[in-house]
Amino acid sequence: MTDRVINWFKYASPQTFYPLAGKLIPWFWALAALFGIAGLAIGFLIAPTDAQQGEGYRIIFLHVPASWMSMFIYLVMAFWAGIGLAFNIRLSGMMASALAPTGALFAFLSLWTGALWGKPMWGTWWVWDARLTSELILLFLYIGFIALQAAIDDPRRADKAGAILALVGVVNIPIIYFSVKWWNTLHQGASVSLTKAPSMAAMMLWGMLLCALACWMYSIAIALMRVRTIMLERERHTDWVRELLDEKG
Amino acid sequence: MLEASNLECVRGERSLFADVSFRLDGGEMLYLQGRNGSGKTSLLRMLCALTPAVSGEIRWRGAPIGKLGEEFRSELCYLGHQNAIKEELTPFENLLSAARLAQEVLDEEAALEALALVGLRGREDLACRYLSQGQKRRAALARLVNEKRALWVLDEPYVALDPAAVELVAGLIGAHLQAGGLAVLTTHQTVTVPAGAVRELWLGDGDATRRSR
Amino acid sequence: MLEASNLECVRGERSLFADVSFRLDGGEMLYLQGRNGSGKTSLLRMLCALTPAVSGEIRWRGAPIGKLGEEFRSELCYLGHQNAIKEELTPFENLLSAARLAQEVLDEEAALEALALVGLRGREDLACRYLSQGQKRRAALARLVNEKRALWVLDEPYVALDPAAVELVAGLIGAHLQAGGLAVLTTHQTVTVPAGAVRELWLGDGDATRRSR
Amino acid sequence: MLRAVIGRDLRLAMRRQADIVAAMFFFIIVVSLFPLGVGPEPDQLRRMAPGVLWVAALLATMLSLPRLFADDHRDGTLEQLALAPQPLGLIVLGKVIAHWLVAGLPLVILAPVLGIQFDLSRDALAVLTVSLLIGTPALSGIGAIGAALTLGVRGGGVLLSLLVLPLYIPVLIFGAGAVDATVSGLGPQAHLSLLGALALGGVFFAPWPTAAALRVALE
Amino acid sequence: MLRAVIGRDLRLAMRRQADIVAAMFFFIIVVSLFPLGVGPEPDQLRRMAPGVLWVAALLATMLSLPRLFADDHRDGTLEQLALAPQPLGLIVLGKVIAHWLVAGLPLVILAPVLGIQFDLSRDALAVLTVSLLIGTPALSGIGAIGAALTLGVRGGGVLLSLLVLPLYIPVLIFGAGAVDATVSGLGPQAHLSLLGALALGGVFFAPWPTAAALRVALE
Amino acid sequence: MHWNSFGEFLAMGSHGLYVWGSVVVMAVLMLAEPMLLVHGRKTLVARLKRQLRAEQQEAGANRSPSHHSHNAPRNTPQE
C-alpha cells in the first residue's frame, strides 16, 4: 500500500506541476521584460561615463548578469540533480535537464561579452587567466552534461549519469568565484570602478542589478517552458498527457 | 528466505511484467520460465539488486535487499548471460581471481580439481580466448564447484554446453539445494535437477502491455 | 556438391581432428556433433574458407574453395557463435544492411515480414542493444527467412532460443533442404529438422591426442 | 556495394551521434590545450600553429581508428563482410571513405576557425585547410592498415598508435610543412603535391594490405 | 581486497604486455612529434617543453581510459565486481591504483629522459618529474569518473574525452605551471601543493562518484 | 539622459563595435532560445498527437485481444 502512495507522489508531481508552470510562465516573461527594459535604460541611457574605461564599460550590464547566471544556474542544476539522485524524484531530473541549455547559453555569453570587453580594456580577446579558464571549463561542463544526457536513451539512466557529472562539476563554481581572490590576475576583482565615484556607482549598480534580475526571470521562464516540453515527451504514455493532447483536439 | 512481492519491471515504455510475487526457502529452486524477451534476465538482475524495481520489494531473510547491501551480496552468487571470464587469463587464473574478488579462500589444488571436474583438464593454462564456446562457459561454471554462498542466481547456465556438461551442472545445482541452498534459474532446455524442490514461475507472454499510468 | 577429404585441424599443439571426410549433396544436411571443444566451430570455419586447413581439401561443385573465392562466397551463408548484428542498429536496419552487403535484394516489406515471423514484431525499431539474449539471436536468424543461397553453415543456431523459436528455425532449415539447399549445422540440443536427409558426423572426443610429428 | 558499406557505416555513426560531434570537440580541446600549457605570446603561438593543428588532427583521427574494425570484429560482422561476394579490399575502401567522412571532414571544416585563434594569416589558413583536406584521407587510409593489423591482438589500441604514428609522420611533415612554407613566404605547392601522392596511396593502395591483414585476423 | 583487484589488473596488463610499452611509446612519439611540427629552434623548444610534455602525458592517460571499465563491462566481470561483498568504491580505488601503475608511472619515469631532448635545465627536469608524479594519479582518478559515466553509452571514447578534458585542465595548468615557474625562477611550491590537493581529491574522492556511475551503467 | 545625439550613442566613445557586438549577440541568442523552444514544443505536440491518433485507430480497427491489451490504459491498480 505504501508503494502505491509513493508512486502516486512520484508520478503525480509532473501532472500537477505542468499546468502550474503554464500559468506562471507569462508572469515571469512580463517581469523579465520589465526589469530588462528598466535595466538597459538605466545602463545605456542614464548611467554616466566611467572614469577609467570610458563608454566601453557598459558591457558590464550584460557581462556581469550573464556571468552570475552561468554560475548560479549551475548550482541550481546541481541541486536538482542531487535531489533527484538521492530521492529518486522524477521532476528534479527534468528540472536539471531543462536548466542546462540555458546555463550553457549564459556561460557562452559571459565568455563572448568578456572577450569583447577584454579587447578594448586589456588589448586581447583572451588570456589564460584563472577566472576566464574556469568559466570556459564551466561551459564545457554544461556541454558535457548535455552531450552525456543526449547519448543515453533511457531518461532515468540519463538523469542519474548527468546528476553525478553535475555534482562532480560543482567544485568548479567556487574556483570561478574566488579565482580573482586566490590568484591575482588580469580580471577585475570586486568592482573596481564602481567605488571610484559613489554618485555614479549607484546608477551603475542599479542598472546591473536590474539586468541581473531580468536574466533571472528570463531563466526561470525558459526553464519552466523547457521542463514542460520535457514532461510531455517523457510522460507521453501517461493518461494525463493523453488527456491533455485529446483536449487540445 | 528470499521473498519477492509485487515486482514490476518496465523497459522503455513496456511493462514487461507486474505483480510478480514468490517466496523461496532453503533447499528450493525457482525455475523461471518464459518466452524470449519475457523479462527473465531483467527479473534476475532485480533479485541481485543490480537493477532497481519500478515497484515492489525483494526481501532476503526478512530485510529489503536494497538496505542489506554488502550483507546480501556476500551470500549471493550470480552468473549471467556473460561468462565474466577474462579472455587473456587462463581458466585457472580466472577461477582464482574470481574467488579472491568474492573474498573466498580457494587453494590452488581445489581450483585445479574444479577445472578438471568441468572438463578443462589440459586447458588450465591456455588463455581463455582460445577456448571453444562451450569451454568458456565451463570455465565460468567452474566457480560453482566450490561455491558455498547460499543464493545462486543462474541465467541460462546450460547454454553452449554439451549434454555431459549440462548433466554435471544440474548435479552441482542439486547438491547445492540438498545442502540447504537456494537457486534461481532460467533455461530454455528441459533439464531435471536431481535433488531439491522446484517451484516454477512463468513470466507473461513477452509481448507485454504498453505501459500507462 | 560440397566435398571434404582428409581434413585436419591443428590448434596450438593439439591436433583436434584428422582425416575428416564427407560429401554433401543438394537437399542434405550435415549434422556435426561432438563434445565441447572437439573442433566443430573450427571445421565450420574451414568450410567457409575463413581458416585454412592444415591438410586436406574442400571442394564445392568440384573445385577447391580456395580457388573459387568470390564465386563460392556468393553461394554461402554463414552464421557463427556471434550474432553479427550491430547493437546500435535496429533489427530492421540490421536485416536490410546484411542483405545489402551480401548483394541481395530485400524490400522493406519482406524484411518486416521476416522479423514478424521470427517474433520481433513490435521490436523492429528498437536498437538491438535493448533486446534480450534470445531476441538478438532471433534478429540474426531473421536473415535465413529469405535466404536463397545454396549452402548454409550454422554454428549452434538454437542457442538462447525458446522452444517455439527453435522449432521455427528448424522449419526454416527443413524448407531450405527441401528446396535443394545444403546445410551444415552444429548443436548440442536434440532438434529434428522436419525435412531433408540428415547425415551425422561425430568429431573425436575433444580431448584430442597430442600432436606428434 | 561501396554505397552499401558507406551507407551502413554512416548510419552507425549517426546513430552514435556523439561520435562526430565529439571527435570535433576533441580536436578543439587539444588545440586549445596548447596555448594553456605553453603560454599566450601571440608570436610564439603563430609559429606553433601549423604543428599543433596538424598534430591535433592526427591524434583525433588516430583516436577513432581502433573502432574502425574492432566493433565489426567483436560482433561477428567482420566475418560476414569477409564472406561477402565482393573483394574484401573494396569493402575496406568503403569503410575508409566512411571513416574519413565522419572523422576527417569535420576537422577540415573546423581547422580554419581554430586557426584564427592562433592569429594565422588568411593565406596560411587557406593552405592549412587545403593541406588537411588532402592529408586526412591519407590518415584514414594508412590508419586502416594499422587498425587491421592490431585487430584482436593483445596490444589493442595503444599498439595501434605505435604502428600508425611512424607512418603518419610523413603526412605530418608535409602537411605542417605546407603551412610553414606559406607563413615564411615560400610556396606550399611542393609539399601539397607530395601530400596528394600520400593521399592517393593511402586511399587506393592501403585497402588491399588492410584486407589481407583482416583475413589473417579472422583465421 | 584492494590487493586482489590491483593484482588482477596488473596481471591482465602484463598479459597484454604491449599495453605498458605502447603507452610509453605513445608518450614518446607525441613528444617527439612536436619538434617535427614546430621546427628545431632550441629556445622555442625550451619554452614549449613543459606544455608539450604535460599535454602528451594527459593524452596518453586519456587514451588508456576507455578500457578502464569497458573490458570488464563487456565480459560481465563488472557485474561480478558490483556484486562483490565489498563497497564498490574500494574496488574502483584498486582499479584506479592499478591504472596509475600501468599508465601513469611509466610516464613519470620517462619524462626526465624526454625532457633532456628539449634542453631543459636539471632543476626544471626534477620539477617536471615531481609534478608528473603528483599529477598523474589525479589524471587516473578523475578519468575514472569519465570512464564510468560513458560506459556503454553511444558516444563511447570520444564523449569520454569531452567529459574528462575540461576536468584535466586544472591539472595541466598547475603541472605545466610548476615547471614554468621553475624555468622563470619562481618557486614551484604553490603549484605543486595545488596539484597535490587535486591528486588527493582524484584518488580518494573520485572513486565514490565513479562507483555510483558504474551502478547506473549496470542498471 | 546622458547622450547628446544618437550618433554619439551608437559610437559609445569609439567602443561601439565591442558594446553593440555584445548587445546584439546577447539579444539574438536570448530571443532565439524561447523561439526555438516554442517551435520545438509545437512539433513535439504535433508528433505526439499523430502517434496518439495512430494508436487509437489501431486499437479501434484491431479488436484482437492481444492488440487490445497493447493499448488499453492500465490505470486501475491490479489486485
Ligand code: HEM
Ligand atoms: C572572456 C573573458 C571573461 C570571462 C570569462 C569573465 C568572467 C566573469 C565572471 C564569471 C564574473 C562573475 C564573477 C563574480 O561576480 O565575481 C565576472 C564578473 C566581472 N567581470 Fe568578467 N570575465 C571576462 C572578461 C572581463 C573583462 C575583459 C572585464 C573588464 C575589463 C571584466 C570585468 C568584470 C567585472 C567588473 C565583473 C564584476 C565583478 C564584481 O562586481 O564582483 N570581465 N566576469
Ligand SMILES: Nc1ncnc2c1ncn2[C@@H]1O[C@H](COP(=O)(O)OP(=O)(O)OP(=O)(O)O)[C@@H](O)[C@H]1O
Ligand atoms: N528501451 C526498451 N524499449 C522497449 N523494450 C525494451 C527496451 N529495453 C528492453 N526492452 C525489452 O525488454 C525485454 C528484456 O527482456 P530480458 O532480457 O529480461 O528477457 P529474457 O526473458 O531474459 O529473454 P531471453 O530468454 O531471450 O534471455 C525484451 O523483450 C526487450 O525487447
Ligand SMILES: Nc1ncnc2c1ncn2[C@@H]1O[C@H](COP(=O)(O)OP(=O)(O)OP(=O)(O)O)[C@@H](O)[C@H]1O
Ligand atoms: N592455441 C591453442 N592451444 C591448444 N588448444 C587450442 C588452442 N587454440 C584452440 N585450442 C582448442 O581447440 C578447440 C577449438 O574448438 P572449437 O571451437 O572448434 O570447438 P567446438 O567443437 O566448436 O566446441 P563448442 O561445442 O564448445 O562450441 C578447443 O578445444 C580449444 O581448447
Ligand SMILES: [Mg+2]
Ligand atoms: Mg535472458
Ligand SMILES: [Mg+2]
Ligand atoms: Mg563451437
